Amino acid sequence: MRGEPLDAETIVSATEEVLRRHGPEKTTVLDVARLLGVSHGSVYRHFPSKAALREAVIRRWLDRVQEDLAAAVQDSELPPPDRLRGLLTTMFAVKRAKVGEDPELFATFRVLAAEHSTVSSAHVAFLLAQIRGIVVDGIAGGDFAAGEPEVIARAIFNATSRFHDPAHAAEWSSPEIEAESASVISLILDGIRAR
Amino acid sequence: MRGEPLDAETIVSATEEVLRRHGPEKTTVLDVARLLGVSHGSVYRHFPSKAALREAVIRRWLDRVQEDLAAAVQDSELPPPDRLRGLLTTMFAVKRAKVGEDPELFATFRVLAAEHSTVSSAHVAFLLAQIRGIVVDGIAGGDFAAGEPEVIARAIFNATSRFHDPAHAAEWSSPEIEAESASVISLILDGIRAR
Numbered sequence: 315m316r317g318e319p320l321d322a323e324t325i326v327s328a329t330e331e332v333l334r335r336h337g338p339e340k341t342t343v344l345d346v347a348r349l350l351g352v353s354h355g356s357v358y359r360h361f362p363s364k365a366a367l368r369e370a371v372i373r374r375w376l377d378r379v380q381e382d383l384a385a386a387v388q389d390s391e392l393p394p395p396d397r398l399r400g401l402l403t404t405m406f407a408v409k410r411a412k413v414g415e416d417p418e419l420f421a422t423f424r425v426l427a428a429e430h431s432t433v434s435s436a437h438v439a440f441l442l443a444q445i446r447g448i449v450v451d452g453i454a455g456g457d458f459a460a461g462e463p464e465v466i467a468r469a470i471f472n473a474t475s476r477f478h479d480p481a482h483a484a485e486w487s488s489p490e491i492e493a494e495s496a497s498v499i500s501l502i503l504d505g506i507r508a509r
Numbered sequence: 510m511r512g513e514p515l516d517a518e519t520i521v522s523a524t525e526e527v528l529r530r531h532g533p534e535k536t537t538v539l540d541v542a543r544l545l546g547v548s549h550g551s552v553y554r555h556f557p558s559k560a561a562l563r564e565a566v567i568r569r570w571l572d573r574v575q576e577d578l579a580a581a582v583q584d585s586e587l588p589p590p591d592r593l594r595g596l597l598t599t600m601f602a603v604k605r606a607k608v609g610e611d612p613e614l615f616a617t618f619r620v621l622a623a624e625h626s627t628v629s630s631a632h633v634a635f636l637l638a639q640i641r642g643i644v645v646d647g648i649a650g651g652d653f654a655a656g657e658p659e660v661i662a663r664a665i666f667n668a669t670s671r672f673h674d675p676a677h678a679a680e681w682s683s684p685e686i687e688a689e690s691a692s693v694i695s696l697i698l699d700g701i702r703a704r
Binding site: 477494 | 654689696
């Protein structure tokens with residue numbers, strides 16, 4: 315048994331480690347308790363179910379994905395079309411890197427996305443807000459045609475599903491995928507620019 | 510035992526019926542043989558494996574899907590932008606109808622698509638050819654901006670993945686999905702039209 319008091323953050327870190335080793339299907343609360351040297355009752359005091367624990371891990375993991383993304387696109391000196399191209403290209407690059415680096419956590423994220431969990435919905439809302447922010451700037455500055463930013467952002471998000479939705483992860487190792495993503499992004503930029 | 514000689518078409522029809530009842534996971538060659546009142550050896554004389562049989566069923570099923578689609582968009586009197594909107598809208602409507610009418614055959618198609626079987630690749634090639642044909646006409650007539658029809662068709666196909674790829678079928682019952690599809694199609698049409 316461990317000396318320090320058990321906090322939620324420690325449990326989340328241990329669960330992340332177990333998920334990385336065993337994947338979403340085989341990970342149990344007992345594995346997590348065993349790694350921490352505590353009873354499974356101690357884990358349940360912080361997280362009422364395996365599902366809650368899994369969500370907490372993916373919430374933290376997606377926070378890091380979102381930080382990577384925000385860091386890559388924070389250069390707001392660029393004109394909106396370039397920022398939008400950068401954001402969409404980076405959204406894809408970051409997700410694709412995660413499939414390679416963290417296949418088991420990505421698989422867990424994919425399960426939550428398929429279940430439309432609140433964690434994955436919050437991530438979608440984050441991505442939509444990033445896109446919408448650039449669309450608003452682009453319309454205000456005259457680079458993009460006038461329109462409803464919310465609707466335009468959703469259309470851009472949907473049109474790039476193949477390049478960020480975890481349901482398509484198996485296709486991301488195709489040699490043509492980067493060129494295909496670039497073509498779709500160009501099509502979108504042509505679609506929204508002012509005439 | 511049946512009187513008539515057993516042909517491939519009869520086996521495919523019987524397999525379709527079994528797949529409709531039991532789904533892709535539980536269907537066996539023995540079920541098909543039992544329905545036909547023949548030995549499973551008789552089935553194997555026409556199809557070397559369960560996978561080959563499943564492919565034959567989905568090939569015929571996709572032929573019907575493609576006929577439905579071709580019938581719906583054959584009115585070539587319309588200008589290319591309207592034809593493209595009609596094709597993309599119908600691609601989605603036909604797929605969505607099939608999920609509802611034929612859930613088990615759709616599930617079988619989804620398995621083949623995930624495995625990148627030749628049957629599903631041929632279906633993708635068919636859809637790409639339909640899109641490309643309209644793009645070629647639109648560029649020739651000056652409705653669409655100049656460009657490489659093959660690349661443009663692929664970008665249009667990829668940008669509408671959420672609305673035709675079977676990996677997204679679970680999302681097609683959303684009440685917003687039709688409006689979202691219409692927004693993406695408008696974005697694409699704005700992206701390709703001549704300036």
